[in-house]
Amino acid sequence: MRIEMLYFAWVREAVGISGEAVTPPEAVRNVADLIAWLGEQSEGHGRAFAEPEKLRAAIDQQFVPLDRELGAAREVAIFPPVTGG
Amino acid sequence: MRIEMLYFAWVREAVGISGEAVTPPEAVRNVADLIAWLGEQSEGHGRAFAEPEKLRAAIDQQFVPLDRELGAAREVAIFPPVTGG
Protein backbone atom coordinates (compact mmCIF):
# COMPACT_ATOMS: atom_id res chain seq x y z
CA MET A 1 0.00 0.00 0.00
CA ARG A 2 1.39 3.34 -1.08
CA ILE A 3 1.12 6.15 1.48
CA GLU A 4 2.00 9.83 1.08
CA MET A 5 3.87 10.78 4.24
CA LEU A 6 4.01 14.38 5.47
CA TYR A 7 6.31 15.63 8.24
CA PHE A 8 6.02 18.90 10.15
CA ALA A 9 8.07 21.00 12.59
CA TRP A 10 11.00 19.19 14.22
CA VAL A 11 9.90 15.86 12.74
CA ARG A 12 10.36 17.37 9.28
CA GLU A 13 13.74 18.77 10.29
CA ALA A 14 14.96 15.46 11.75
CA VAL A 15 13.86 13.41 8.75
CA GLY A 16 15.35 16.07 6.47
CA ILE A 17 12.41 16.14 4.03
CA SER A 18 8.84 17.46 4.27
CA GLY A 19 7.27 14.38 2.77
CA GLU A 20 7.78 11.18 0.84
CA ALA A 21 5.83 8.32 -0.71
CA VAL A 22 6.34 5.03 1.13
CA THR A 23 5.12 1.45 0.71
CA PRO A 24 5.35 -0.21 4.11
CA PRO A 25 5.17 -4.04 4.42
CA GLU A 26 1.93 -5.85 5.26
CA ALA A 27 2.90 -6.18 8.93
CA VAL A 28 2.50 -2.41 9.35
CA ARG A 29 -1.11 -2.22 10.51
CA ASN A 30 -1.49 1.00 12.50
CA VAL A 31 0.19 4.38 12.88
CA ALA A 32 2.49 3.16 15.67
CA ASP A 33 3.68 0.31 13.42
CA LEU A 34 4.28 2.84 10.65
CA ILE A 35 6.31 5.07 12.97
CA ALA A 36 8.45 2.11 14.07
CA TRP A 37 9.02 1.04 10.47
CA LEU A 38 9.83 4.59 9.32
CA GLY A 39 12.40 4.84 12.13
CA GLU A 40 14.45 2.15 10.40
CA GLN A 41 14.63 3.90 7.03
CA SER A 42 17.56 6.28 7.67
CA GLU A 43 19.55 7.90 10.44
CA GLY A 44 17.35 11.01 10.21
CA HIS A 45 14.20 8.91 10.31
CA GLY A 46 15.64 7.17 13.36
CA ARG A 47 16.06 10.48 15.19
CA ALA A 48 12.61 11.73 14.17
CA PHE A 49 10.70 8.61 15.23
CA ALA A 50 12.72 7.48 18.28
CA GLU A 51 10.10 8.66 20.81
CA PRO A 52 6.57 7.90 19.56
CA GLU A 53 5.05 9.37 22.76
CA LYS A 54 6.20 12.78 21.54
CA LEU A 55 4.47 12.35 18.19
CA ARG A 56 0.98 12.99 16.92
CA ALA A 57 -0.57 11.88 13.65
CA ALA A 58 -3.26 12.61 11.11
CA ILE A 59 -4.70 10.20 8.56
CA ASP A 60 -6.12 11.95 5.51
CA GLN A 61 -6.09 15.25 7.43
CA GLN A 62 -7.92 13.97 10.52
CA PHE A 63 -6.13 13.70 13.86
CA VAL A 64 -5.93 10.06 14.98
CA PRO A 65 -4.46 8.23 17.98
CA LEU A 66 -1.31 6.24 17.22
CA ASP A 67 -3.12 2.93 17.58
CA ARG A 68 -5.47 3.78 14.70
CA GLU A 69 -5.40 1.18 11.87
CA LEU A 70 -4.09 2.63 8.62
CA GLY A 71 -6.95 1.06 6.63
CA ALA A 72 -7.15 2.76 3.24
CA ALA A 73 -5.04 5.74 4.33
CA ARG A 74 -3.70 7.77 1.43
CA GLU A 75 -1.99 10.60 3.34
CA VAL A 76 -0.44 10.20 6.78
CA ALA A 77 1.16 13.13 8.61
CA ILE A 78 3.48 12.79 11.62
CA PHE A 79 4.25 15.84 13.77
CA PRO A 80 4.74 17.12 17.33
CA PRO A 81 1.74 18.34 19.39
CA VAL A 82 0.34 21.49 17.78
CA THR A 83 1.14 24.98 19.12
CA GLY A 84 -0.84 27.52 17.08
CA GLY A 85 -2.87 30.54 18.02
CA MET B 1 -30.43 68.91 56.21
CA ARG B 2 -30.07 70.11 52.63
CA ILE B 3 -29.76 67.44 49.97
CA GLU B 4 -29.05 67.82 46.27
CA MET B 5 -31.47 65.49 44.50
CA LEU B 6 -30.73 64.10 41.04
CA TYR B 7 -33.26 62.25 38.88
CA PHE B 8 -32.54 60.12 35.84
CA ALA B 9 -34.41 58.44 33.00
CA TRP B 10 -38.18 58.11 33.51
CA VAL B 11 -37.90 59.35 37.08
CA ARG B 12 -36.49 62.62 35.73
CA GLU B 13 -39.24 62.79 33.12
CA ALA B 14 -42.02 62.12 35.66
CA VAL B 15 -40.72 64.70 38.14
CA GLY B 16 -40.21 67.12 35.28
CA ILE B 17 -36.77 68.32 36.42
CA SER B 18 -33.32 66.72 36.48
CA GLY B 19 -32.54 67.81 40.01
CA GLU B 20 -33.44 70.03 42.92
CA ALA B 21 -32.23 70.99 46.39
CA VAL B 22 -34.52 69.71 49.15
CA THR B 23 -34.59 69.94 52.94
CA PRO B 24 -36.63 67.01 54.20
CA PRO B 25 -37.98 66.96 57.78
CA GLU B 26 -36.15 65.17 60.61
CA ALA B 27 -38.44 62.15 60.34
CA VAL B 28 -36.91 61.30 56.96
CA ARG B 29 -34.14 58.91 58.01
CA ASN B 30 -33.40 56.67 55.05
CA VAL B 31 -33.74 56.63 51.28
CA ALA B 32 -37.17 54.97 51.39
CA ASP B 33 -38.41 57.73 53.74
CA LEU B 34 -36.99 60.31 51.34
CA ILE B 35 -38.77 58.72 48.39
CA ALA B 36 -42.08 58.67 50.30
CA TRP B 37 -41.66 62.31 51.30
CA LEU B 38 -40.64 63.39 47.77
CA GLY B 39 -43.77 61.68 46.44
CA GLU B 40 -45.89 64.25 48.30
CA GLN B 41 -44.19 67.30 46.81
CA SER B 42 -46.06 67.58 43.48
CA GLU B 43 -48.20 65.59 41.08
CA GLY B 44 -45.13 64.79 39.02
CA HIS B 45 -43.20 63.69 42.11
CA GLY B 46 -46.19 61.55 43.01
CA ARG B 47 -46.00 59.73 39.68
CA ALA B 48 -42.22 59.33 39.85
CA PHE B 49 -42.10 57.92 43.37
CA ALA B 50 -45.34 55.90 43.49
CA GLU B 51 -43.60 52.52 43.19
CA PRO B 52 -40.40 52.47 45.25
CA GLU B 53 -39.73 48.84 44.29
CA LYS B 54 -39.05 50.09 40.75
CA LEU B 55 -36.49 52.62 41.97
CA ARG B 56 -32.79 52.49 42.74
CA ALA B 57 -30.68 55.07 44.55
CA ALA B 58 -27.17 56.39 44.98
CA ILE B 59 -25.87 58.45 47.91
CA ASP B 60 -22.90 60.61 47.00
CA GLN B 61 -22.45 58.58 43.80
CA GLN B 62 -22.47 55.14 45.45
CA PHE B 63 -25.34 52.72 44.87
CA VAL B 64 -27.22 52.03 48.11
CA PRO B 65 -30.24 49.92 49.08
CA LEU B 66 -33.37 51.93 49.83
CA ASP B 67 -33.16 51.20 53.56
CA ARG B 68 -29.80 52.96 53.78
CA GLU B 69 -29.75 55.82 56.34
CA LEU B 70 -29.17 59.19 54.72
CA GLY B 71 -26.55 60.13 57.31
CA ALA B 72 -24.51 63.08 56.04
CA ALA B 73 -25.66 62.58 52.43
CA ARG B 74 -25.05 65.61 50.24
CA GLU B 75 -26.17 64.22 46.86
CA VAL B 76 -28.91 61.62 46.46
CA ALA B 77 -29.88 60.26 43.05
CA ILE B 78 -33.08 58.32 42.33
CA PHE B 79 -33.43 56.36 39.11
CA PRO B 80 -34.69 53.14 37.53
CA PRO B 81 -32.44 50.05 37.37
CA VAL B 82 -29.51 50.79 35.05
CA THR B 83 -29.44 49.54 31.43
CA GLY B 84 -26.10 50.52 29.95
CA GLY B 85 -23.59 48.67 27.80
Next chain:
Amino acid sequence: MIRVEVGPDPFDAATAAGALEQGGAGGIATFTGLVRADGGVSTLELEHYPGMTERVLRDLADEATRRWDLSAAIILHRVGPMTVGERIVFVGTAAAHRGEAIAAMHFLIDRLKTDAPFWKREHRAGGESWIEARAADDDAADRWRE
Protein backbone atom coordinates in the same frame (compact mmCIF):
# COMPACT_ATOMS: atom_id res chain seq x y z
CA MET C 1 -2.57 51.60 31.14
CA ILE C 2 -6.20 52.28 32.01
CA ARG C 3 -8.36 54.47 29.80
CA VAL C 4 -12.01 55.32 30.47
CA GLU C 5 -14.00 57.65 28.28
CA VAL C 6 -17.68 58.55 28.33
CA GLY C 7 -19.03 61.07 25.85
CA PRO C 8 -21.48 61.98 23.11
CA ASP C 9 -19.15 61.58 20.13
CA PRO C 10 -18.76 58.38 18.11
CA PHE C 11 -15.58 56.55 19.09
CA ASP C 12 -13.24 54.48 16.98
CA ALA C 13 -12.96 50.87 18.19
CA ALA C 14 -10.06 50.19 15.83
CA THR C 15 -7.97 52.97 17.35
CA ALA C 16 -8.67 51.63 20.84
CA ALA C 17 -7.78 48.08 19.80
CA GLY C 18 -4.62 49.43 18.18
CA ALA C 19 -3.63 51.16 21.43
CA LEU C 20 -4.06 47.87 23.30
CA GLU C 21 -1.76 46.15 20.80
CA GLN C 22 1.06 48.64 21.43
CA GLY C 23 1.94 47.47 24.95
CA GLY C 24 3.78 44.26 24.16
CA ALA C 25 0.90 42.03 25.27
CA GLY C 26 0.39 38.54 23.85
CA GLY C 27 -3.39 38.73 23.76
CA ILE C 28 -6.05 41.38 23.23
CA ALA C 29 -9.72 40.69 23.96
CA THR C 30 -12.43 43.16 22.98
CA PHE C 31 -16.17 43.51 23.12
CA THR C 32 -18.09 46.08 21.10
CA GLY C 33 -21.78 46.74 21.67
CA LEU C 34 -23.80 48.18 18.81
CA VAL C 35 -27.30 49.61 18.37
CA ARG C 36 -29.48 46.84 16.95
CA ALA C 37 -32.51 47.45 14.72
CA ASP C 38 -34.48 45.42 17.26
CA GLY C 39 -38.17 45.39 16.39
CA GLY C 40 -38.08 48.64 14.50
CA VAL C 41 -35.76 50.67 16.73
CA SER C 42 -34.58 53.74 14.82
CA THR C 43 -32.64 55.62 17.51
CA LEU C 44 -31.23 54.73 20.89
CA GLU C 45 -30.65 57.36 23.53
CA LEU C 46 -28.24 56.88 26.40
CA GLU C 47 -28.53 58.93 29.56
CA HIS C 48 -25.96 58.69 32.34
CA TYR C 49 -24.96 60.09 35.72
CA PRO C 50 -21.98 62.33 34.94
CA GLY C 51 -19.17 61.90 37.42
CA MET C 52 -20.48 58.69 38.93
CA THR C 53 -20.31 56.88 35.58
CA GLU C 54 -16.65 57.64 35.03
CA ARG C 55 -15.78 56.72 38.63
CA VAL C 56 -17.62 53.39 38.44
CA LEU C 57 -15.98 52.48 35.13
CA ARG C 58 -12.54 53.40 36.46
CA ASP C 59 -13.17 51.34 39.60
CA LEU C 60 -14.17 48.36 37.43
CA ALA C 61 -11.01 48.75 35.33
CA ASP C 62 -8.94 48.95 38.53
CA GLU C 63 -10.63 45.83 39.90
CA ALA C 64 -9.98 44.01 36.62
CA THR C 65 -6.27 44.85 36.72
CA ARG C 66 -6.10 43.60 40.32
CA ARG C 67 -7.89 40.33 39.57
CA TRP C 68 -6.14 39.54 36.29
CA ASP C 69 -2.62 40.22 35.09
CA LEU C 70 -3.48 42.93 32.56
CA SER C 71 -1.12 45.32 30.86
CA ALA C 72 -4.01 47.54 29.70
CA ALA C 73 -7.77 48.03 29.90
CA ILE C 74 -9.89 50.44 27.88
CA ILE C 75 -13.57 51.25 28.38
CA LEU C 76 -15.33 53.62 25.99
CA HIS C 77 -19.05 54.35 26.34
CA ARG C 78 -21.12 56.66 24.25
CA VAL C 79 -24.02 58.74 25.62
CA GLY C 80 -26.76 60.76 23.94
CA PRO C 81 -28.68 59.79 20.79
CA MET C 82 -27.28 57.24 18.37
CA THR C 83 -28.60 55.38 15.34
CA VAL C 84 -28.79 51.72 14.34
CA GLY C 85 -25.36 50.15 13.74
CA GLU C 86 -23.47 52.74 15.79
CA ARG C 87 -21.17 51.70 18.64
CA ILE C 88 -22.48 52.10 22.18
CA VAL C 89 -19.65 50.55 24.16
CA PHE C 90 -16.15 49.18 23.71
CA VAL C 91 -14.32 47.14 26.32
CA GLY C 92 -10.79 45.94 25.60
CA THR C 93 -8.07 44.26 27.63
CA ALA C 94 -4.45 43.31 27.02
CA ALA C 95 -2.55 40.56 28.85
CA ALA C 96 0.35 38.20 28.35
CA HIS C 97 -2.04 35.25 28.03
CA ARG C 98 -5.44 34.89 26.41
CA GLY C 99 -7.25 33.48 29.44
CA GLU C 100 -6.60 36.59 31.51
CA ALA C 101 -7.47 39.01 28.71
CA ILE C 102 -10.75 37.24 27.88
CA ALA C 103 -11.88 36.80 31.50
CA ALA C 104 -11.15 40.45 32.32
CA MET C 105 -13.00 41.68 29.21
CA HIS C 106 -15.99 39.49 30.08
CA PHE C 107 -15.96 40.75 33.68
CA LEU C 108 -15.84 44.37 32.54
CA ILE C 109 -18.81 44.20 30.16
CA ASP C 110 -20.92 42.08 32.53
CA ARG C 111 -20.32 44.37 35.49
CA LEU C 112 -20.64 47.55 33.43
CA LYS C 113 -24.18 46.42 32.58
CA THR C 114 -25.28 46.38 36.21
CA ASP C 115 -22.87 48.74 38.00
CA ALA C 116 -22.59 51.76 35.73
CA PRO C 117 -25.37 54.37 35.83
CA PHE C 118 -26.55 54.39 32.23
CA TRP C 119 -30.15 54.30 31.00
CA LYS C 120 -31.27 53.43 27.48
CA ARG C 121 -34.33 54.75 25.70
CA GLU C 122 -35.49 53.34 22.38
CA HIS C 123 -37.17 55.41 19.70
CA ARG C 124 -39.46 53.53 17.33
CA ALA C 125 -42.05 54.52 14.78
CA GLY C 126 -44.67 53.92 17.49
CA GLY C 127 -43.03 56.14 20.10
CA GLU C 128 -40.28 55.88 22.65
CA SER C 129 -39.72 53.80 25.76
CA TRP C 130 -37.10 53.29 28.46
CA ILE C 131 -35.52 49.85 28.26
CA GLU C 132 -36.15 47.68 31.30
CA ALA C 133 -33.29 46.04 33.15
CA ARG C 134 -32.89 42.29 32.52
CA ALA C 135 -32.57 39.72 35.29
CA ALA C 136 -30.12 37.85 33.04
CA ASP C 137 -27.75 40.82 33.29
CA ASP C 138 -27.87 40.69 37.08
CA ASP C 139 -27.09 36.97 36.97
CA ALA C 140 -24.18 37.52 34.59
CA ALA C 141 -22.71 40.24 36.81
CA ASP C 142 -23.19 38.16 39.96
CA ARG C 143 -20.91 35.48 38.56
CA TRP C 144 -18.01 37.92 39.03
CA ARG C 145 -18.72 38.92 42.65
CA GLU C 146 -16.00 37.66 44.95
Next chain:
Amino acid sequence: MIRVEVGPDPFDAATAAGALEQGGAGGIATFTGLVRADGGVSTLELEHYPGMTERVLRDLADEATRRWDLSAAIILHRVGPMTVGERIVFVGTAAAHRGEAIAAMHFLIDRLKTDAPFWKREHRAGGESWIEARAADDDAADRWRE
Protein backbone atom coordinates in the same frame (compact mmCIF):
# COMPACT_ATOMS: atom_id res chain seq x y z
CA MET D 1 -21.06 34.80 7.41
CA ILE D 2 -18.02 32.63 8.06
CA ARG D 3 -14.58 33.72 6.92
CA VAL D 4 -11.39 31.71 7.44
CA GLU D 5 -8.02 32.83 6.11
CA VAL D 6 -4.55 31.38 6.63
CA GLY D 7 -1.59 32.98 4.93
CA PRO D 8 1.84 34.58 5.13
CA ASP D 9 0.77 38.21 4.83
CA PRO D 10 0.03 40.49 7.79
CA PHE D 11 -3.71 40.88 8.26
CA ASP D 12 -5.70 43.87 9.46
CA ALA D 13 -7.68 43.14 12.63
CA ALA D 14 -9.54 46.45 12.33
CA THR D 15 -10.90 45.54 8.89
CA ALA D 16 -12.06 42.16 10.20
CA ALA D 17 -13.72 43.74 13.23
CA GLY D 18 -15.35 46.28 10.93
CA ALA D 19 -16.77 43.49 8.76
CA LEU D 20 -18.27 41.86 11.86
CA GLU D 21 -19.94 45.17 12.76
CA GLN D 22 -21.69 45.39 9.39
CA GLY D 23 -24.15 42.53 9.93
CA GLY D 24 -26.61 44.20 12.29
CA ALA D 25 -25.34 42.34 15.36
CA GLY D 26 -25.64 43.75 18.86
CA GLY D 27 -22.30 42.46 20.08
CA ILE D 28 -18.87 41.75 18.63
CA ALA D 29 -16.23 39.81 20.56
CA THR D 30 -12.67 39.54 19.31
CA PHE D 31 -9.38 38.02 20.35
CA THR D 32 -6.07 38.99 18.78
CA GLY D 33 -2.88 37.06 19.50
CA LEU D 34 0.43 38.88 19.07
CA VAL D 35 4.10 37.90 19.05
CA ARG D 36 5.50 38.67 22.51
CA ALA D 37 9.14 39.58 23.17
CA ASP D 38 9.15 36.68 25.62
CA GLY D 39 12.62 36.13 27.05
CA GLY D 40 14.42 37.66 24.10
CA VAL D 41 12.34 36.27 21.25
CA SER D 42 13.12 38.22 18.08
CA THR D 43 11.15 36.28 15.46
CA LEU D 44 8.40 33.71 15.57
CA GLU D 45 7.89 31.25 12.75
CA LEU D 46 4.59 29.49 12.16
CA GLU D 47 4.44 26.28 10.16
CA HIS D 48 1.13 24.64 9.29
CA TYR D 49 -0.45 21.75 7.43
CA PRO D 50 -1.92 23.38 4.32
CA GLY D 51 -5.40 22.11 3.53
CA MET D 52 -5.98 20.50 6.89
CA THR D 53 -5.56 23.82 8.71
CA GLU D 54 -8.23 25.59 6.70
CA ARG D 55 -10.61 22.64 7.02
CA VAL D 56 -10.17 22.44 10.81
CA LEU D 57 -10.70 26.18 11.24
CA ARG D 58 -13.80 26.12 9.06
CA ASP D 59 -15.14 23.14 11.03
CA LEU D 60 -14.57 25.04 14.27
CA ALA D 61 -16.37 28.10 12.90
CA ASP D 62 -19.26 25.86 11.76
CA GLU D 63 -19.43 24.24 15.19
CA ALA D 64 -19.45 27.67 16.85
CA THR D 65 -22.36 28.84 14.70
CA ARG D 66 -24.27 25.67 15.59
CA ARG D 67 -23.65 26.00 19.33
CA TRP D 68 -24.24 29.75 19.59
CA ASP D 69 -26.58 32.08 17.75
CA LEU D 70 -23.93 33.89 15.70
CA SER D 71 -24.47 36.13 12.71
CA ALA D 72 -20.77 35.97 11.78
CA ALA D 73 -17.45 34.39 12.68
CA ILE D 74 -14.02 35.29 11.33
CA ILE D 75 -10.75 33.42 11.91
CA LEU D 76 -7.50 34.80 10.49
CA HIS D 77 -4.18 33.08 11.14
CA ARG D 78 -0.80 34.08 9.87
CA VAL D 79 1.94 31.59 8.94
CA GLY D 80 5.63 32.00 8.16
CA PRO D 81 8.08 34.31 9.93
CA MET D 82 6.83 37.28 11.94
CA THR D 83 8.38 39.76 14.33
CA VAL D 84 7.61 40.93 17.86
CA GLY D 85 4.33 42.85 18.10
CA GLU D 86 2.88 41.43 14.89
CA ARG D 87 -0.49 39.69 14.85
CA ILE D 88 -0.52 35.90 14.74
CA VAL D 89 -4.23 35.20 15.03
CA PHE D 90 -7.57 37.01 15.05
CA VAL D 91 -10.83 35.42 16.11
CA GLY D 92 -14.02 37.46 15.99
CA THR D 93 -17.70 36.69 16.43
CA ALA D 94 -20.92 38.66 16.03
CA ALA D 95 -24.21 37.87 17.77
CA ALA D 96 -27.38 39.57 18.92
CA HIS D 97 -26.26 39.28 22.55
CA ARG D 98 -22.87 39.58 24.23
CA GLY D 99 -22.94 36.22 26.04
CA GLU D 100 -23.15 34.27 22.79
CA ALA D 101 -20.50 36.35 21.03
CA ILE D 102 -18.02 36.09 23.91
CA ALA D 103 -18.54 32.35 24.52
CA ALA D 104 -18.14 31.55 20.82
CA MET D 105 -14.99 33.67 20.54
CA HIS D 106 -13.52 31.97 23.61
CA PHE D 107 -14.41 28.52 22.22
CA LEU D 108 -12.79 29.32 18.87
CA ILE D 109 -9.45 30.47 20.26
CA ASP D 110 -9.26 27.67 22.87
CA ARG D 111 -10.03 24.95 20.34
CA LEU D 112 -7.86 26.49 17.62
CA LYS D 113 -4.91 26.10 20.02
CA THR D 114 -5.31 22.32 20.25
CA ASP D 115 -7.18 21.33 17.08
CA ALA D 116 -5.50 23.28 14.29
CA PRO D 117 -2.21 21.97 12.88
CA PHE D 118 0.13 24.89 13.52
CA TRP D 119 3.63 24.74 14.98
CA LYS D 120 5.56 27.68 16.41
CA ARG D 121 9.31 28.12 16.41
CA GLU D 122 11.02 30.91 18.34
CA HIS D 123 14.17 32.61 17.19
CA ARG D 124 16.35 34.15 19.91
CA ALA D 125 19.87 35.48 20.08
CA GLY D 126 20.88 32.06 21.46
CA GLY D 127 19.33 30.07 18.63
CA GLU D 128 15.95 28.71 17.73
CA SER D 129 13.58 26.21 19.24
CA TRP D 130 10.16 24.67 18.61
CA ILE D 131 7.63 25.70 21.24
CA GLU D 132 6.28 22.83 23.32
CA ALA D 133 2.55 22.28 23.68
CA ARG D 134 1.09 23.33 27.05
CA ALA D 135 -1.13 21.10 29.15
CA ALA D 136 -3.09 24.23 30.12
CA ASP D 137 -4.13 24.61 26.47
CA ASP D 138 -5.46 21.04 26.43
CA ASP D 139 -7.44 21.75 29.59
CA ALA D 140 -8.87 24.98 28.16
CA ALA D 141 -9.96 23.19 24.97
CA ASP D 142 -11.44 20.26 26.88
CA ARG D 143 -13.87 22.61 28.63
CA TRP D 144 -15.63 23.02 25.27
CA ARG D 145 -15.99 19.32 24.37
CA GLU D 146 -19.62 18.29 24.41
